[in-house]
Amino acid sequence: MADDIDLHLGRRLRRRRRLLGLTQQQLAVQVGIRFQQIQKYECGANRISAARLWRLSEALETPVAYFYDGLAEALDQDAAPLKGGEAFLRKETLDLIQAYYQLDERPRRRLLDLAKSLHSDSAPV
Template identity: 70%
Template sequence: MADEIDVHLGRRLRRRRRLLGLTQQELAEACGVRFQQIQKYECAANRMSAARLWQLSEVLEAPISYFYDGFTEAKARGGEEAGEVFARKETRDLVRAYYQLGERPRRRLLDLAKSLNGEAEG
């Protein structure tokens, strides 16, 4: 049976991979493993070694701490993941589109979103 930390790491791996728009196959090729191994990591059937976690962090351009972010909170909620909104396709599409913009349009879009949020609160 998978340990809570393995489940959390697998969820974070899946989230980051999807955010970057990578398939399991593409990630596996970048790591020199088969896609089934990525599947096993994501569903916590197999544990990730420290070396594999390091490799994944390099390929996914995320600090190792990314994989552990929110674990304490999730554990306190019985494994329920905070920020499930990031697992939605709509959110991933929005983030991908945002990062395809140049720096100036990104700042302007962020300012717009903040101002709209301020209007909703006020």
């Protein structure tokens, strides 16, 4: 049976991979393993070694600490599964994030500034 920590790391791995629009195969090639291993990591069936986690973090362009974000809270909830297994993002949200990461730095900053200004414009006075 999968350990709660392994499940958490696997969920974070899947989330980041999907946000970047990568398939399991594409990520596996970058890390030098088979896609089946990525599947096993994502479902918590196999543990991710420290060295492999480092390689995954480099391939996914995120710090290793990303995988542990929210772990304390998840363990405090006695690993109660979230509704639907995980808090899923809507497809349009994933599409927006993928499009955002395809932009260069300057347009990304401008888009972020625009989004923030739209939010502050709609806030009640």
